Amino acid sequence: MSALPGIDAVRDAAARIAPHAVVTPVLRSAALDALAGAELHFKCEHLQRGGAFKFRGACNAVWSLTDAEAAHGVVTHSSGNHGNALALAAATRGIAAHVVVPEGAVQAKLDAIARAGGILHRCAPSQAAREAMCAEVQAHTGAALVHPYADARVMAGQGTIALELLRQVPALDALITPVGGGGLAAGVAIAAHALKPELALFGAEPAGADDAARSLAAGERVISVVPDTLCDGLRALVGEPNLDALRAQRVEVVTVSDAGTVAAMRLLWSELKQVVEVSSATVLAAILKQPRRFAGRRVGVVLTGGNVDLDALPW
């Protein structure tokens, strides 16, 4: 298995997940267009099964396994949405899903994983602790690892968003996604450029977890960043293959403050009328922070998730 998927792998993923995933709608807002000075086409992955785009990658990975592999179940580590997605995807194939979750994850997301039938394994909130616990579960169960982002099957699944969006809005000039571990950003970049090489690609990254921006600037992966951001879905460090894809596809990463992101989240709620989580709002924050990059363009804007604790809103 190659480290990065090609467009054929993305097309295969689209066929594989079609029986299970939602074709999410694209929404517009005249008020947000006016504010941005651009034509914003919001791809609503918070309306995806499980409330986040992660179902696409997880579902593609689960249905890529042979029957013999699948019999032992799957395992992953995730701050929430990928774990939930893997549990839901495993359920579509009737297999077990083990989910390693760091202490401090959003309770609503843990509840959703358990409701979806996932088996929770708690660990300390560090990358090393996550990986160690994952290895332990693998050793005990023989479950197949489905990494949240540094996995070609997962990237191919996330890339199906670009196929769908370019079918829904063929005339796009630009496309922006949040950047965390880079599974979404890489998959979408690979698929989008394969279909439309002239598309301008952007990523939005919290300033408090700006390892992708630093890594692209430095020309090598910067792993010294200690994430400090409200955006709980974007705290992972960008993966090695993911970074390669961002570089190869010339994705420009815009960093945004948490304050800018919370203001953008509020706009998405009040104007687009969509319940999106804080990580989802980085993309609008980036557009409003650097309006000249997007002015007058038709921009695809990927809203990634909507799993929010309604009792703990950030304003």
Place this chain on the structure above:
Amino acid sequence: MSALPGIDAVRDAAARIAPHAVVTPVLRSAALDALAGAELHFKCEHLQRGGAFKFRGACNAVWSLTDAEAAHGVVTHSSGNHGNALALAAATRGIAAHVVVPEGAVQAKLDAIARAGGILHRCAPSQAAREAMCAEVQAHTGAALVHPYADARVMAGQGTIALELLRQVPALDALITPVGGGGLAAGVAIAAHALKPELALFGAEPAGADDAARSLAAGERVISVVPDTLCDGLRALVGEPNLDALRAQRVEVVTVSDAGTVAAMRLLWSELKQVVEVSSATVLAAILKQPRRFAGRRVGVVLTGGNVDLDALPW
């Protein structure tokens, strides 16, 4: 002008508003379907221009005027969404909109009316005070009255929702809307039954403003109800022609408590990921209160508005 529109008036309205109104999407939620034991198709009028279905009726009324009538502008009284809709509709024709608003209306809605270019006239929060102020503005300006619900042009505009929804989901068995003044409920009932006479029609009404339920039970219009409900969009007493339409179309009205409505609103936010206002949630509250009426059916559920004060959520 007849007191009630026929299906031809609804079709004319659809053509008249098409250049200005949004064809709103229909959303689904597996979690809400499971909770209701029914197939719920949510018609998203909170994504209509101005954030509420009211734009349809207002726009149809504005574009039904002759040029000579339109030159004097339009006037209405409204607790918010209709006023905003009329201001937006008037702007599409370049004419003035005078909006009489009762003290105590939601500030976010008043701000929206002003932003849309509407001219605000404040009055006491009684039906009599609203009508007196309206008459005064009419006398001074010659503006055409566009009543929020007891107006055939307005009902015809709201009825276009049924045309659209039955095109999007032809196989519906039942349809439910909130009931306030009855412009939406009457327009939708007339249009829906004209296209599909076997459709079961329901209305959802706050128990604290249950004049429509009482009026249908009594066989005559009950105007003694003093509205006491969180649902600020549903405090108006049902209009005379509107009540006639509900009776003629055999609309069954289900009353719901504010507590049930707030719980349903929270479900619409957390599961459907939609920012809807409290009045919109009466429909889901009614389905969850009387599940046997809806069990196993394909139900069209009209979500009416999404203009919410995000700093004053009811939970």
